[in-house]
Amino acid sequence: xxxxxxxxxxxxxxxxxxxxxxxxxxxxxxxxxxxxxxxxxxxxxxxxxxxxxxxxxxxxxxxxxxxxxxxxxxxxxxxxxxxxxxxxxxxxxxxxxxxxxxxxxxxxxxxxxxxxxxxxxxxxxxxxxxxxxxxxxxxxxxxxxxxxxxxxxxxxxxxxxxxxxxxxxxxxxxxxxxxxxxxxxxxxxxxxxxxxxxxxxxxxxxxxxxxxxxxxxxxxxxxxxxxxxxxxxxxxxxxxxxxxxxxxxxxxxxxxxxxxxxxxxxxxx
Amino acid sequence: xxxxxxxxxxxxxxxxxxxxxxxxxxxxxxxxxxxxxxxxxxxxxxxxxxxxxxxxxxxxxxxxxxxxxxxxxxxxxxxxxxxxxxxxxxxxxxxxxxxxxxxxxxxxxxxxxxxxxxxxxxxxxxxxxxxxxxxxxxxxxxxxxxxxxxxxxxxxxxxxxxxxxxxxxxxxxxxxxxxxxxxxxxxxxxxxxxxxxxxxxxxxxxxxxxxxxxxxxxxxxxxxxxxxxxxxxxxxxxxxxxxxxxxxxxxxxxxxxxxxxxxxxxxxxxxxxxxxxxxxxxxxxxxxxxxxxxxxxxxxxxxxxxxxxxxxxxxxxxxxxxxxxxxxxxxxxxxxxxxxxxxxxxxxxxxxxxxxxxxxxxxxxxxxxxxxxxx
Numbered sequence: 272x273x274x275x276x277x278x279x280x281x282x283x284x285x286x287x288x289x290x291x292x293x294x295x296x297x298x299x300x301x302x303x304x305x306x307x308x309x310x311x312x313x314x315x316x317x318x319x320x321x322x323x324x325x326x327x328x329x330x331x332x333x334x335x336x337x338x339x340x341x342x343x344x345x346x347x348x349x350x351x352x353x354x355x356x357x358x359x360x361x362x363x364x365x366x367x368x369x370x371x372x373x374x375x376x377x378x379x380x381x382x383x384x385x386x387x388x389x390x391x392x393x394x395x396x397x398x399x400x401x402x403x404x405x406x407x408x409x410x411x412x413x414x415x416x417x418x419x420x421x422x423x424x425x426x427x428x429x430x431x432x433x434x435x436x437x438x439x440x441x442x443x444x445x446x447x448x449x450x451x452x453x454x455x456x457x458x459x460x461x462x463x464x465x466x467x468x469x470x471x472x473x474x475x476x477x478x479x480x481x482x483x484x485x486x487x488x489x490x491x492x493x494x495x496x497x498x499x500x501x502x503x504x505x506x507x508x509x510x511x512x513x514x515x516x517x518x519x520x521x522x523x524x525x526x527x528x529x530x531x532x533x534x535x536x537x538x539x540x
Numbered sequence: 541x542x543x544x545x546x547x548x549x550x551x552x553x554x555x556x557x558x559x560x561x562x563x564x565x566x567x568x569x570x571x572x573x574x575x576x577x578x579x580x581x582x583x584x585x586x587x588x589x590x591x592x593x594x595x596x597x598x599x600x601x602x603x604x605x606x607x608x609x610x611x612x613x614x615x616x617x618x619x620x621x622x623x624x625x626x627x628x629x630x631x632x633x634x635x636x637x638x639x640x641x642x643x644x645x646x647x648x649x650x651x652x653x654x655x656x657x658x659x660x661x662x663x664x665x666x667x668x669x670x671x672x673x674x675x676x677x678x679x680x681x682x683x684x685x686x687x688x689x690x691x692x693x694x695x696x697x698x699x700x701x702x703x704x705x706x707x708x709x710x711x712x713x714x715x716x717x718x719x720x721x722x723x724x725x726x727x728x729x730x731x732x733x734x735x736x737x738x739x740x741x742x743x744x745x746x747x748x749x750x751x752x753x754x755x756x757x758x759x760x761x762x763x764x765x766x767x768x769x770x771x772x773x774x775x776x777x778x779x780x781x782x783x784x785x786x787x788x789x790x791x792x793x794x795x796x797x798x799x800x801x802x803x804x805x806x807x808x809x810x811x812x813x814x815x816x817x818x819x820x821x822x823x824x825x826x827x828x829x830x831x832x833x834x835x836x837x838x839x840x841x842x843x844x845x846x847x848x849x850x851x852x853x854x855x856x857x858x859x860x861x862x863x864x865x866x867x868x869x870x871x872x873x874x875x876x877x878x879x880x881x882x883x884x885x886x887x888x889x890x891x892x893x894x895x896x897x898x899x900x901x902x903x904x905x906x907x908x909x910x911x912x913x914x915x
Contacts, residue, residue, distance in 0.1 A: 430625065430627055432623040432624070432625065432627035433627050433629065435592075435594055435614070435621070435623070435627070436621070436623055436627040436628075436629070436688075437629075437640075438593075438594075438613070438614040438615050439592065439614050439615070439619075439620055439621045439689075440615075440620065440640050440641035440644060440688070440689075440692065441615045441641050441644040441645055441692070442615055442644050443615055446644065450640075450644070451629055454629075454630075454631040455630075455631075533630075533674075
């Protein structure tokens with residue numbers, strides 16, 4: 272039985288990771304054909320780094336991901352603090368309202384955001400409102416719930432007396448947050464930020480509806496590429512993206528492990 | 541220890557429509573050790589949190605040195621708190637935990653160093669400066685919490701069941717330690733506990749609370765020897781609470797016998813509650829006693845035996861150093877000072893006789909811990 276279970280686990284992970292492995296192998300393949308591996312080459316990567324259109328687009332994506340995740344983290348943490356201080360019923364209602372956008376089909380979020388932006392554009396008499404700003408606002412919007420949801424548990428785990436102890440020792444509420452509370456919820460803030468970053472980096476559906484011709488992100492542009500025959504240098508790009516996300520995830524897990532260890536130490540009794 | 545430092549007037553507190561404090565009036569003197577004592581949910585922690593500024597009362601006023609401080613936030617009060625589970629800052633070491641309040645107050649570095657070092661000496665933690673607080677034992681964390689509060693030289697120190705998490709031996713040591721620190725520094729301590737023995741050991745005055753009301757305020761001796769009503773009598777120490785009738789001054793009738801007592805000022809034939817402490821009852825041979833009964837259970841308690849004696853269906857708890865076997869017929873004598881007469885109160889019927897005593901025994905011992913008005 273135990274052996275069967277292990278085989279099952281291996282099969283599941285194979286299914287999950289085989290597509291990535293195929294892609295990574297293809298990115299190092301000299302041949303044009305995916306089905307035969309002719310030889311090892313870094314040619315695709317060289318092509319990629321010489322490319323004048325793809326790399327700036329990756330830069331755009333990273334820029335939006337960094338900005339939107341940082342802003343969403345600040346706003347989301349503030350929101351979590353506010354929600355945490357609410358009482359009973361109101362708090363659970365607000366928490367449900369927070370999770371709804373996560374469940375909402377992305378395409379619906381995308382279309383509704385686009386409609387909103389166009390409406391605002393008409394009201395403000397701006398001709399082409401879609402662009403960097405709308406893209407950023409859209410990304411912040413869909414990132415917020417991730418931050419709130421990862422900060423909230425840290426706030427509930429925290430000994431509520433810690434904040435009171437800080438106030439008791441002369442801190443104003445703002446000082447109490449920066450001197451004490453933030454140290455307790457930092458792991459939650461980090462994982463929220465990382466999650467927001469990864470969500471934003473590879474978002475296509477929502478971005479597709481709110482981007483403008485002047486500012487395009489990588490996933491949106493790649494969609495246009497897919498209509499034509501796919502160039503092998505794209506494999507190299509995908510491999511790099513995958514490794515980027517992978518290392519962010521590993522970092523996050525390491526941090527969670529450290530946090531858990533620390534919390535175990537805190538309760539020796 | 542004379543003039544009043546804190547005054548609470550007509551303090552009431554409602555949580556979600558439930559009354560937690562009901563018209564509390566209390567005056568706390570400078571430099572005294574005052575204990576708020578009561579069972580879970582009696583409002584003692586709520587009172588403490590109102591004094592600390594973490595809650596504002598629904599109605600009523602809090603005065604500090606004659607000034608109304610209802611709306612003064614905690615960080616502007618000359619009051620510091622030792623929290624139930626210490627609430628030490630896990631990201632700071634022992635030294636920085638203690639120095640926290642002084643750093644916030646922006647004192648000069650040398651001053652901070654001097655005061656922290658001195659304070660760690662007082663709580664016997666010299667040499668622990670750079671240890672992580674998470675690596676300390678419960679008793680040590682407790683002392684860091686006390687040092688962290690006292691280093692700010694507050695006028696008042698609030699302590700919320702600070703010894704609840706410690707084992708018995710450590711608790712006794714810390715009780716003496718706290719009393720010593722309080723006397724040495726001359727600071728007002730307001731101490732919250734549900735442990736009557738702790739309250740009797742340390743306090744100058746005890747405030748016994750139940751259901752948001754003060755039941756009695758007095759010195760430990762007053763509270764133990766002259767309980768005001770059946771609740772206080774039952775909560776502080778063990779007691780037999782009986783129905784009686786006051787025949788005249790210094791004369792009370794219990795079970796058809798009349799006894800000489802030391803109480804007066806009741807109306808003629810007024811029904812009263814009578815408290816007889818289990819250790820005040822003298823056991824005599826059956827034929828010599830005013831009352832005779834049969835021993836129904838014996839528990840060895842170390843210093844004495846707890847025996848339950850059945851007097852015609854009504855069971856008493858008696859503490860004696862002489863072993864009496866189950867089934868033995870014994871007599872008892874009551875000296876006038878063993879009988880304490882109280883006015884009837886809402887609690888009169890709650891603590892009738894001890895017929896169900898043996899079943900409740902364990903529950904009486906283990907008062908549920910720490911659950912008191914967690915709000």
